[in-house]
Amino acid sequence: MPIDYPAAPKSFSGHASEKKPSHRRRIFPFLLILLSAGCQAMYFLTPDESAEIKAEYGKITDEKVAVIVWADRATLDVDPRARRRVADAVVYEMKKHLEKASFVPTRDVTEFQESGADWESMSHQEIARELKCDYLLRIDLLEYTTRAADTPELRKGRVSGSLHLYEGADSTRTDTVYSSEVTATHPPPGEHAIADMSDYDLLRAAIEQFAQKTAKKFYDHRESLRGPQR
Numbered sequence: 576m577p578i579d580y581p582a583a584p585k586s587f588s589g590h591a592s593e594k595k596p597s598h599r600r601r602i603f604p605f606l607l608i609l610l611s612a613g614c615q616a617m618y619f620l621t622p623d624e625s626a627e628i629k630a631e632y633g634k635i636t637d638e639k640v641a642v643i644v645w646a647d648r649a650t651l652d653v654d655p656r657a658r659r660r661v662a663d664a665v666v667y668e669m670k671k672h673l674e675k676a677s678f679v680p681t682r683d684v685t686e687f688q689e690s691g692a693d694w695e696s697m698s699h700q701e702i703a704r705e706l707k708c709d710y711l712l713r714i715d716l717l718e719y720t721t722r723a724a725d726t727p728e729l730r731k732g733r734v735s736g737s738l739h740l741y742e743g744a745d746s747t748r749t750d751t752v753y754s755s756e757v758t759a760t761h762p763p764p765g766e767h768a769i770a771d772m773s774d775y776d777l778l779r780a781a782i783e784q785f786a787q788k789t790a791k792k793f794y795d796h797r798e799s800l801r802g803p804q805r
Contacts, residue, residue, distance in 0.1 A: 624799070624800045625800060628791070628796050630796075631755065631793075632793055634752075635673055635793050637675040637677075638709035639676070639677045639678070640708060640710045641702075641703065641708035641710070642666050642669075642679075642684065642714065643688070643714070644657075644659075644714045644736075645695065645713065645716065654778075659685050660779075660782055662714075664783055664785070665712075665714065665789050665790065666681055668786040669790045671790070672790055672796070679707070683706070687706060699711050700741075700744045700749070703741065703744040704744035708743050709745075710740060710741070711743065712738065712739070712740050713740075713741070714736045714737070714739075715736055715737045716734070716735075716736045717737060718734060718736075719734055719778075720778075721733070721777050721778050730774065730777060731777065732761040732776075732777030732779070733758070734760075734785040736756070736785070737754070738756065739753075739754050740752050740753040757785055757788045757789050761780035
């Protein structure tokens with residue numbers, strides 16, 4: 576229903592009966608619109624303050640990086656392309672923000688994993704030698720599902736994994752140079768699953784968020800302080 580705004584004031588004639596419309600009357604309709612829009616309007620009207628976040632490991636510059644993903648048999652039985660999907664997403668996000676670095680094509684990594692070589696028992700230096708990379712980022716998938724951890728009947732895309740970054744074959748260092756864990760869910764915590772989203776769409780969205788969170792470990796960036804939109 577359209578809102579009836581106050582009529583335009585008449586020209587001032589000096590009579591006390593001809594008062595200009597109150598300032599309150601002019602802003603009242605705007606307040607009604609704002610309140611009817613609820614929290615979403617307040618979200619966009621709140622100044623978007625952000626903070627500079629330093630990379631947890633910011634030493635990757637112009638080196639060559641390979642991303643290799645491990646998944647258990649149960650995950651691969653559900654989605655044989657799980658490793659490739661996650662690797663593709665992570666490489667895509669890292670490429671966008673580490674512009675000087677180069678990356679081993681995920682196709683080549685997948686072919687290596689499926690070549691028959693017992694790569695899971697190889698050392699990271701042996702794998703780096705096979706992939707000809709300066710850094711090897713290994714991601715071990717811990718969760719890859721469309722069911723919430725605490726309530727299995729609730730649909731929610733969830734991807735989590737541990738990150739282990741190793742220097743390449745020429746390095747004398749044999750242990751990891753950086754380790755972390757990443758968890759991503761879609762919809763985010765506190766929000767219910769969208770009824771018209773398929774399991775594939777839920778999982779794809781979670782993979783994208785997982786890749787974004789993973790890539791941010793390796794470059795400086797800014798993050799909003801007002802949180803995600805509700």
